[in-house]
Amino acid sequence: MAIPNLAAASDDQLVAAIRVDDRQALGELYNRYYKKVFHKCFSFTRKEEEAFDLAQESLMKAFDNIHSFKGEASFSTWLYTITHRHCLASLKKKGKFQFQTLEDNFSGEEETEMASPVFEDDQVRTEQEMIMYALINALPSKEKDLLILKYLQGESIETLQEQYQISSSAVKMRLKRSREKLNALYALALTYGLDQVLAQVELFTAS
Amino acid sequence: MSVVRTILFPFEIQGRFFDGYAWAVELANRTHARLQLFTTKDRKGNDAMPGNDLFQILLEAQGHYLQYYHHEDRRSTESKPEPVIVNGDLKEALINYLDDNRVDILIVDPSLQADRKQIREITAHATAAIVLPKSARGMRGRPRSDRFLDMLRRAELHRLPDNFFDTLGQDRSVFNYLRKLFQGNQPS
Numbered sequence: 513m514a515i516p517n518l519a520a521a522s523d524d525q526l527v528a529a530i531r532v533d534d535r536q537a538l539g540e541l542y543n544r545y546y547k548k549v550f551h552k553c554f555s556f557t558r559k560e561e562e563a564f565d566l567a568q569e570s571l572m573k574a575f576d577n578i579h580s581f582k583g584e585a586s587f588s589t590w591l592y593t594i595t596h597r598h599c600l601a602s603l604k605k606k607g608k609f610q611f612q613t614l615e616d617n618f619s620g621e622e623e624t625e626m627a628s629p630v631f632e633d634d635q636v637r638t639e640q641e642m643i644m645y646a647l648i649n650a651l652p653s654k655e656k657d658l659l660i661l662k663y664l665q666g667e668s669i670e671t672l673q674e675q676y677q678i679s680s681s682a683v684k685m686r687l688k689r690s691r692e693k694l695n696a697l698y699a700l701a702l703t704y705g706l707d708q709v710l711a712q713v714e715l716f717t718a719s
Numbered sequence: 720m721s722v723v724r725t726i727l728f729p730f731e732i733q734g735r736f737f738d739g740y741a742w743a744v745e746l747a748n749r750t751h752a753r754l755q756l757f758t759t760k761d762r763k764g765n766d767a768m769p770g771n772d773l774f775q776i777l778l779e780a781q782g783h784y785l786q787y788y789h790h791e792d793r794r795s796t797e798s799k800p801e802p803v804i805v806n807g808d809l810k811e812a813l814i815n816y817l818d819d820n821r822v823d824i825l826i827v828d829p830s831l832q833a834d835r836k837q838i839r840e841i842t843a844h845a846t847a848a849i850v851l852p853k854s855a856r857g858m859r860g861r862p863r864s865d866r867f868l869d870m871l872r873r874a875e876l877h878r879l880p881d882n883f884f885d886t887l888g889q890d891r892s893v894f895n896y897l898r899k900l901f902q903g904n905q906p907s
Contacts, residue, residue, distance in 0.1 A: 539786035546778045564774035
């Protein structure tokens with residue numbers, strides 16, 4: 513059944529309607545986000561035409577794959593994560609900056625998923641690192657300690673396994689979840705600003 | 720080696736060009752062609768329409784395409800429209816562009832501020848042209864699969880290459896559309 517008041521519908525309601533081929537819902541959801549996606553891309557490129565290309569590709573990618581959106585995070589987080597990754601991948605391809613994963617210094621077996629963009633410009637790099645560290649510090653202490661031990665202090669999986677008295681696969685799983693959470697927060701910080709994201713994280717971790 | 724066709728869609732940013740834009744994207748997708756979006760800005764830098772606004776309007780137009788034309792079984796990333804933005808008067812710049820660049824099919828949208836004579840003059844500079852019908856009346860209520868072919872049926876076609884309909888004919892929706900047409904099910 514079509515949604516009677518599209519403007520009042522939540523993103524989740526719109527996604528559910530799109531899944532049963534409600535095109536009006538698709539139009540509404542797209543219109544809610546395309547400008548934000550463009551601005552996010554522009555924050556990476558600082559060039560309008562390149563930002564347009566990236567925004568167009570990110571939006572197409574997201575709306576082509578909307579049926580694979582599982583609702584584990586909000587739609588906006590999912591969309592911004594796609595956009596963020598697409599922008600990073602595109603800039604990397606063009607050689608505008610290199611990725612330096614926090615795992616590059618280690619020979620860990622786990623899949624490398626957390627990437628902090630390291631721009632050629634030192635000032636920008638410092639800013640990106642500052643955001644990443646601020647977000648790590650805002651995480652609940654269990655996750656924060658684990659990430660710091662692994663990625664900043666370079667402890668091995670074996671050491672962490674002994675320290676936490678859990679199996680190596682459990683260590684890897686915890687690291688994976690923490691990385692995913694950090695990636696999502698990082699994408700949000702670039703979109704909404706670090707202060708706003710830190711304030712939200714504080715609310716969640718305090719409750 | 721097959722050569723990728725280039726389709727050119729000129730538009731005026733102030734015009735109501737979304738239907739024509741969506742149709743052009745769909746044509747590019749169906750014919751695996753490259754789509755260029757042609758517009759102009761004035762020589763003074765166009766303060767009235769900063770670049771951000773232009774690109775955001777193009778993104779909005781892409782949303783219109785997704786809503787009214789896009790098929791779920793076809794990836795919208797197949798044909799990514801490329802903006803071509805030049806300085807000056809649109810008609811003059813368009814004719815110069817057509818003279819200097821390889822464009823296989825020009826699509827003339829009714830939202831362009833041009834009379835019949837000017838449209839004839841523009842299409843004379845194109846290798847081939849499709850002049851879209853003025854009214855997209857009733858199109859939004861039509862099934863997505865029929866909307867594209869309805870527009871094509873009502874458009875003026877100029878010097879289209881012989882294999883144009885062969886390419887389109889590979890799409891089963893053409894067969895379905897014609898079947899409905901002959902069964903008298905389609906509203907005009």
